[in-house]
Amino acid sequence: MPAHHNIDHEREVWDAYARSTKDKVFDSEPALDWTQYAGHGPGPELLGAPGTALEIGCGTGRALAYLAQQGVKTTGVDLSPVMVENAEQRWGPGGCRFVCAEVLEYLRDNTETYDAVYSVFGAVWFTEPEELLPLIARRLNPGGVLVFSHPPAIPGTTGAQGMYKGGFAGKAMYTYRYSYTPSAWEARLLRAGFAEADAQVLDAPTPGHIGTLIVRALVS
Numbered sequence: 001m002p003a004h005h006n007i008d009h010e011r012e013v014w015d016a017y018a019r020s021t022k023d024k025v026f027d028s029e030p031a032l033d034w035t036q037y038a039g040h041g042p043g044p045e046l047l048g049a050p051g052t053a054l055e056i057g058c059g060t061g062r063a064l065a066y067l068a069q070q071g072v073k074t075t076g077v078d079l080s081p082v083m084v085e086n087a088e089q090r091w092g093p094g095g096c097r098f099v100c101a102e103v104l105e106y107l108r109d110n111t112e113t114y115d116a117v118y119s120v121f122g123a124v125w126f127t128e129p130e131e132l133l134p135l136i137a138r139r140l141n142p143g144g145v146l147v148f149s150h151p152p153a154i155p156g157t158t159g160a161q162g163m164y165k166g167g168f169a170g171k172a173m174y175t176y177r178y179s180y181t182p183s184a185w186e187a188r189l190l191r192a193g194f195a196e197a198d199a200q201v202l203d204a205p206t207p208g209h210i211g212t213l214i215v216r217a218l219v220s
Helices: 007-020 022-027 062-069 081-094 103-109 129-138 182-191
Strands: 052-056 073-078 097-100 114-120 140-150 159-164 174-179 196-202 212-218
Touching (some): 007 022, 007 081, 007 174, 022 081, 052 062, 052 103, 062 073, 062 081, 073 081, 103 129, 129 140, 129 182, 182 196, 182 212
Parallel strands (some): 052 114, 073 097
Antiparallel strands (some): 140 212, 159 174, 196 212
């Protein structure tokens, strides 16, 4: 069954997350890592050499800041106005542009195109892929690339899964995440209009710890 997203409710969830991570925004340095383990796995080379890049669910903005330092024209979209305000204060002077918007609405309404679209534990994990992926494909320039990462699916689970935020006591704050096997992600990307798709699970640096799903897809 499809998840029933309430955007106002989910914005409240991510605003709470933004307040809890404010120090990370202002204390962090620019970096683009795809995994949850510092220095582990591939880096920005997965994006190739884009002239323009869009990050969906841009969070703290430090990945955008890294690309901006390399001369890439960067745009970040995030649902949380609190997060966008924090990121603008920290990284806006360095040339990053931030937009507060729901990602599906942004991709439908905005006609800009990009050489690269990416998500690091961001909007691809939290947005219905059957709606999101075709919109991304239409916003990529010829030869453009989509790269995203998030934790792999828990064995035996697939599709939309409820996710409480902030623990299991107090106000019920939750969102939905979307988990699929690597082969299922590849099939969805090809159906959405991508010419090539590769999805892999990178093992954690410590055996038995949670790995990282890393997906890369190209349009023709």
